[in-house]
Amino acid sequence: MSWIRERELSFIERLTANILKAGPMPKHVAFIMDGNRRFAQKAHVQRQEGHSQGFEKLAETLRLCLNLGIHEVTVYAFSIENFKRSKEEVDGLMELARQKFSRLLTEQENLEKHGVCIRVLGDLTLLPIDLQQLIAKAVVATKAHNKCFLNVCFAYTSRHEIANAVKEMAWGVEQGLIKPSLSL
Ligand code: IPE
Ligand code: MG
Secondary structure (H helix, E strand, O other), X not given: OOOOOOOXXXXXXXXXXXXXXXXXXXXXXXXXXXXXXXXXXXHOOOHHHHHHHHHHHHHHHHHHHHHHOOOEEEEEEEEHHHHHOXXXXXXXXXXXXXXXXXXXXXXXXXXXXXXXXXXXXXXXXXXXXXXXXXXXXXXXXXXXXXXXXXXXXXXXXXXXXXXXXXXXXXXXXXXXXXXXXXXX
């Protein structure tokens, strides 16, 4: 399954997209992956299949975002909290990530066509080394693309994100890019 699902939009999708495009379009949209296991239970399929189909939905969603001209998408895929799940489930998710990042490396033409730059955010040192290497390759392979940006949060924590945002703001103030105080 490709990262950006190459499929013609249905009539209803095209109609909805055109209506949405007529109004203001957000520049950046974020998605939190959720409900994969509940879906699996409801559909009477294995949990891992639920995660796999969750990824397929994401690929479909990314296709729609591209079509709508949304410049940046952030996907919250796997949090540090998620490491507390059973070893079997965590291993399954790591394997899914391995498959998807390997697949991404074979799809460079498609990513280049759409100008998609992939960035992976989180404490990647917590991931198996082979997965870290695959992610690094995918990030390097797409780093020059600049039409749209896909941020994949993997092994993320809100604390890490907030700390980073504050550090960046402090840097911005130091560099004179941001005013130290807001004039109210
Ligand atoms: C999202 O679905 C996938 C991950 C967080 C890895 P869940 O696994 O949280 O599925 P539910 O919410 O328990 O159904
Ligand atoms: Mg959940």
